[in-house]
Amino acid sequence: PESTPPRRIAQFEILGEIGRGGMGAVYKAWDHHLQRTLALKLLPTGEWDAPSIQERFMREARAAAKLRHPNIVQVHEVGAAEGHLYLAMEIIDGQTLRAHCAGEKRDLRQLVGLVKQVADGIGYAHKEGILHRDLKPQNIMIDTMGRACVADFGLALDLWERERLTVTGEVLGTP
Numbered sequence: 001p002e003s004t005p006p007r008r009i010a011q012f013e014i015l016g017e018i019g020r021g022g023m024g025a026v027y028k029a030w031d032h033h034l035q036r037t038l039a040l041k042l043l044p045t046g047e048w049d050a051p052s053i054q055e056r057f058m059r060e061a062r063a064a065a066k067l068r069h070p071n072i073v074q075v076h077e078v079g080a081a082e083g084h085l086y087l088a089m090e091i092i093d094g095q096t097l098r099a100h101c102a103g104e105k106r107d108l109r110q111l112v113g114l115v116k117q118v119a120d121g122i123g124y125a126h127k128e129g130i131l132h133r134d135l136k137p138q139n140i141m142i143d144t145m146g147r148a149c150v151a152d153f154g155l156a157l158d159l160w161e162r163e164r165l166t167v168t169g170e171v172l173g174t175p
Contacts, residue, residue: 005042010081012040012088019096021138023057023154028091038076039092043085054085056154059161061087063130064153071121073141073151092149098137110146117148125150129159 005014005027012029018039019026029040043057061078064087068074074090097114100106118140122132132139132153139152 006082006084008082009040009042009084009086010079012038012086014040018091021152021154023053023060029088031088037091039073039089041087041089045083057085057087059158060154060156063156063158064089066128066158067125067130067153069121069124070147071117071149072125073149089151090149092141092143092151094141094143096138097140097142097148100142101137113146114140114142114148118150121148121150131157131159133157 005017005025007014009029011033012031015028015030015037017025018028024041024043026039026041029038030036031038043054058078061075064073065075065078073092075087076090077086077088079086079088094100100114101111118135122135125132130153132150133155134152135150139150141149141151143149
């Protein structure tokens with residue numbers, strides 16, 4: 001993926017990088033239309049121009065946008081501008097579960113509470129027919145109030161969609 005994003009995409013002003021994954025990078029951005037800060041996931045140009053990759057990105061957006069739960073990162077918008085596909089999402093002020101658990105010892109009750117929140121969010125997604133398929137500590141955000149939010153539905157499977165981009169037995173996600 002490219003290392004430097006454009007300064008602005010559509011109504012979004014890029015403020016800085018939050019993280020990077022297999023399908024792109026996530027940036028902190030300012031939405032000039034709605035006057036709020038959000039997370040903006042960009043599918044980079046170049047090697048990601050394949051229609052199957054773009055379709056997978058759009059399916060992520062559609063799957064995640066169906067979900068409205070306090071323990072799932074909310075999707076606000078998906079679009080294309082300046083040669084990039086983008087996904088505008090709720091920004092979580094905090095850190096990944098991986099970073100949260102690194103270093104200092106955590107209280108077992110607090111950790112069990114976080115696991116319950118993640119289970120509540122994933123249980124809701126399953127009831128809505130969405131399977132995450134890449135649940136790991138790096139895809140769970142913990143905000144400053146201790147709320148766990150499941151993020152990155154890039155490999156999600158919508159059980160209600162007829163056409164599938166993956167086949168049974170195909171290796172996906174992080175081993």
